[in-house]
Amino acid sequence: MPSTHSSSGLRAASLFCLIALSRAVPYGHVFNRQTTSSIRNGCFISNVDGQRLLSTATYASDAMTVESCASFCFRHKYFALEYARECYCGDSYTAQPVSDIQCSMPCAGNPAQKCGAGNRVDLYTNGLYVPRAPATLSTPYLGCFVDEVPRVLPDNLLGASDMTAEKCAAHCSNYSYFGLEYGRECWCGNSRPKNPAPATECSFPCSGNDSQLCGAGGRINVWGSPLSSPENVGDFEYAGCFTDAVGQRSLRGKTTYDSAMTLEKCAASCSGYDHFGVSFREECYCGDVLEPTAVEVPQAECAMRCAGNYSQACGDANRLNVFSNTQCLPDPESPLSVGKFNYQACWTDRVGDRALGDVVERSDNMTVEACAAICEEYNFFGVEFGRECFCGNLLRGEIAPESDCTHRCSGASTQLCGGVDRLNLYHATVLPTATSVVATPTPTPTLPAEDEDEEEPTVVLTDIPTPTSTLPAEDEEEEGPTPVSTAAGAEPTDTDVEDEPAPTPI
Ligand SMILES: *[C@@H]1O[C@H](CO)[C@@H](O)[C@H](O)[C@H]1NC(C)=O
Numbered sequence: 001m002p003s004t005h006s007s008s009g010l011r012a013a014s015l016f017c018l019i020a021l022s023r024a025v026p027y028g029h030v031f032n033r034q035t036t037s038s039i040r041n042g043c044f045i046s047n048v049d050g051q052r053l054l055s056t057a058t059y060a061s062d063a064m065t066v067e068s069c070a071s072f073c074f075r076h077k078y079f080a081l082e083y084a085r086e087c088y089c090g091d092s093y094t095a096q097p098v099s100d101i102q103c104s105m106p107c108a109g110n111p112a113q114k115c116g117a118g119n120r121v122d123l124y125t126n127g128l129y130v131p132r133a134p135a136t137l138s139t140p141y142l143g144c145f146v147d148e149v150p151r152v153l154p155d156n157l158l159g160a161s162d163m164t165a166e167k168c169a170a171h172c173s174n175y176s177y178f179g180l181e182y183g184r185e186c187w188c189g190n191s192r193p194k195n196p197a198p199a200t201e202c203s204f205p206c207s208g209n210d211s212q213l214c215g216a217g218g219r220i221n222v223w224g225s226p227l228s229s230p231e232n233v234g235d236f237e238y239a240g241c242f243t244d245a246v247g248q249r250s251l252r253g254k255t256t257y258d259s260a261m262t263l264e265k266c267a268a269s270c271s272g273y274d275h276f277g278v279s280f281r282e283e284c285y286c287g288d289v290l291e292p293t294a295v296e297v298p299q300a301e302c303a304m305r306c307a308g309n310y311s312q313a314c315g316d317a318n319r320l321n322v323f324s325n326t327q328c329l330p331d332p333e334s335p336l337s338v339g340k341f342n343y344q345a346c347w348t349d350r351v352g353d354r355a356l357g358d359v360v361e362r363s364d365n366m367t368v369e370a371c372a373a374i375c376e377e378y379n380f381f382g383v384e385f386g387r388e389c390f391c392g393n394l395l396r397g398e399i400a401p402e403s404d405c406t407h408r409c410s411g412a413s414t415q416l417c418g419g420v421d422r423l424n425l426y427h428a429t430v431l432p433t434a435t436s437v438v439a440t441p442t443p444t445p446t447l448p449a450e451d452e453d454e455e456e457p458t459v460v461l462t463d464i465p466t467p468t469s470t471l472p473a474e475d476e477e478e479e480g481p482t483p484v485s486t487a488a489g490a491e492p493t494d495t496d497v498e499d500e501p502a503p504t505p506i
Pocket residue numbers: 134135136209210211212
């Protein structure tokens with residue numbers, strides 16, 4: 001018979017290499033697999049001109065059976081048995097079969113089965129074949145992509161010898177996308193990779209789970225959630241994607257920031273308002289009026305993920321996802337008289353140049369009546385920013401449009417409690433000290449600049465603790481427009497700051 005032994009030295013060497021190669025993959029457990037449903041394809045010549053028919057992995061044993069070879073080759077579509085005790089694995093072959101008579105040797109571990117002969121193999125389609133696949137996770141698998149410098153998912157690289165898709169998903173939980181590359185690298189990012197590669201090019205097993213695929217060199221398996229923002233959140237219904245701008249907010253009521261913002265959190269924060277809007281991952285704006293400056297734009301412009309749930313859209317830089325309350329809410333009003341006080345007007349106020357001296361009370365239960373009671377001994381009182389109460393006998397500042405006072409009172413959503421740098425001002429009809437009232441509606445000299453934007457942004461920065469929902473810092477938070485920029489790096493506008501930082505490839 002044409003014997004493999006004629007080239008046994010060469011063959012021993014290649015067998016050694018193949019075994020060394022296959023040892024890189026932990027497969028010991030597979031010998032426990034149960035019987036095969038493999039299909040025999042015929043008898044084949046196993047070695048033509050030094051090219052083996054199947055050669056991806058191999059082993060030899062005196063206990064060789066069809067089942068043990070199938071089990072050993074479970075990562076491969078085909079397996080072949082040769083010379084009674086040798087097993088070869090592979091994923092493709094091109095040869096034609098020869099006569100079955102030429103495969104004459106019984107298997108070493110089961111003489112009832114045939115195991116090829118010298119340079120002849122019994123070749124099977126492997127019924128135990130379990131291909132590696134990208135893991136199935138709760139976030140959708142997007143495919144195999146080309147990676148290059150700059151990295152397609154540039155952030156938060158983690159390399160590990162126990163890498164799995166689950167581990168990477170957890171590591172990148174605050175990002176919109178994550179990907180696995182080179183068997184052991186986990187990358188995070190917020191934009192979807194654009195250059196797809198054939199699935200077969202993402203072929204490396206994950207270092208922490210041999211069943212899973214983890215990209216390859218320059219190839220990355222990518223997962224990420226498509227947006228699935230709900231149409232309804234509590235009493236609110238989606239209204240669209242609208243423009244927004246620093247200094248000209250589209251929703252001018254309460255504002256909150258949360259590093260884990262979700263639509264549900266913003267809806268809760270804005271309960272009692274007619275609208276809420278989410279922007280730039282973690283910002284939430286409430287308002288009773290969607291300002292006429294807000295222009296509806298295509299939905300695609302509001303595709304940034306919410307920091308606390310990346311299935312949900314949270315606007316973008318200068319873009320708001322706006323939801324509108326479906327309940328009929330009473331419009332908030334300023335009570336015209338409270339005790340001895342009568343309502344005057346919406347009035348300007350500034351940090352550092354207060355209309356009525358320092359704030360005397362801040363409360364999540366603020367109402368016009370509560371502030372009136374606190375200020376019983378004074379000529380004036382005013383409520384501001386939804387939750388602040390001011391008292392005084394001297395008044396600075398000037399009248400402002402009623403439309404500037406947009407915050408509902410934290411303790412009474414039907415009442416108005418000022419706005420950003422705006423007081424709802426009340427004046428006592430019976431003056432306790434008749435001579436001391438100095439109303440100064442002189443427009444320009446008292447307050448050289450009323451612009452919200454002129455408030456010192458650096459102060460804002462230092463006073464804004466990032467993690468929790470409602471801002472505890474009271475005065476400084478009144479500069480609604482600035483916290484975003486400053487929190488992200490002391491830039492003067494949203495736009496500058498909100499641009500993605502340049503990726504830093506590793
Ligand atoms: C390995 O990955 C497979 C496929 O994703 C999964 O079914 C299996 O549970 C994982 N094994 C471990 C130990 O996590």
